[in-house]
Amino acid sequence: MIETVYAASGAEPAGGIAGWATDLMDRLGAPGAGLAIALENLFPPLPSEVILPLAGFTAAQGRMSLAAALLWTTLGSLAGALALYGVGALIGRDRVRALVAWLPLVKLSDLDRTEAWFARHGAKAVFLGRMIPIFRSLVSVPAGVERMRMATFLLYTGLGSLLWNTAFVLAGYGLGDNWRTVEEYVGVYSKAVLALAAAAVAAFAAVRIVKGRRTGGHRAGTREFERDRIF
Numbered sequence: 001m002i003e004t005v006y007a008a009s010g011a012e013p014a015g016g017i018a019g020w021a022t023d024l025m026d027r028l029g030a031p032g033a034g035l036a037i038a039l040e041n042l043f044p045p046l047p048s049e050v051i052l053p054l055a056g057f058t059a060a061q062g063r064m065s066l067a068a069a070l071l072w073t074t075l076g077s078l079a080g081a082l083a084l085y086g087v088g089a090l091i092g093r094d095r096v097r098a099l100v101a102w103l104p105l106v107k108l109s110d111l112d113r114t115e116a117w118f119a120r121h122g123a124k125a126v127f128l129g130r131m132i133p134i135f136r137s138l139v140s141v142p143a144g145v146e147r148m149r150m151a152t153f154l155l156y157t158g159l160g161s162l163l164w165n166t167a168f169v170l171a172g173y174g175l176g177d178n179w180r181t182v183e184e185y186v187g188v189y190s191k192a193v194l195a196l197a198a199a200a201v202a203a204f205a206a207v208r209i210v211k212g213r214r215t216g217g218h219r220a221g222t223r224e225f226e227r228d229r230i231f
Contacts, residue, residue: 017050017051018050018054020036021033021036021050021051021054022054022058025054025055025058025063025064026063029064029068030064030069030071033051033054033055033058033069033072033076034072034074034076035076036051036076037051037052037076037077038076038077038079038080038083039080040076040137041076041077041080041081041083041084041136042084042137047183048136048165048168049168049182049183050180051073052073052164052165052168052169053168053169053171053172053175053182053183054172054179055069055073055169056168056170056173056174056175057172057175057176057177058172059169059173060172060173060174066173069169070162070165070169074158074161074165077130077157077158077161077164077165078157078158078161081130081137081140081153081161082140082154084138084140084141084144085141085144085153086144087141088142088143088145089144089145090144091141091144091145092145093115096111096145118142118146122142122143122146122152123148123152123156124156125139125142126139126140126143126148126152126156126157127156127159128160130157130160130161130164131163131164133194134194136160136164140157168182
């Protein structure tokens with residue numbers, strides 16, 4: 001059993017997500033790793049930086065082949081991405097536009113520019129997005145909203161997922177008992193991405209608020225000037 005191997009090596013996952021993923025791989029083998037990654041796509045708090053190196057470590061222990069680990073984790077990524085693509089397709093552009101019209105500080109013209117950008121660069125966004133923590137799952141939703149061609153979506157999602165999965169599975173395979181080191185480094189990367197995203201949102205909001213105040217002040221000044229001319 002996998003748990004026996006971990007216990008013998010001193011690297012037994014102590015419950016939590018690692019223990020859950022270990023149980024799946026113990027019961028199902030490489031398809032268990034694929035299932036864990038499919039669920040990770042649907043529930044981003046499940047970290048691929050734990051599941052993928054653990055799959056590589058499991059392969060290094062001889063409990064599954066390395067090729068099977070890579071194949072099934074990539075298939076799992078595709079399955080999860082397809083589910084989120086379906087969510088985006090079900091939501092549709094009309095609902096997204098209605099939501100944007102309701103949101104403060106955001107304009108429909110912003111959405112129009114975003115849609116135009118996605119029409120030009122959607123394939124690259126899907127490919128590169130698969131290698132960015134937090135956004136690697138969410139990028140499938142706008143692809144579904146915009147009804148990206150399925151062949152294009154599958155191709156670029158598959159390529160991006162294969163690169164991401166291969167890097168982490170091989171890291172776990174090579175690091176052996178130290179496979180958790182991967183989680184530490186990717187944790188720093190994830191926090192940096194989150195901080196940049198938060199800073200971008202804050203900057204966008206600040207610019208919109210300042211522009212709104214300037215526009216409001218300009219309109220108020222214009223009304224006062226016109227009133228003075230009347231009287």
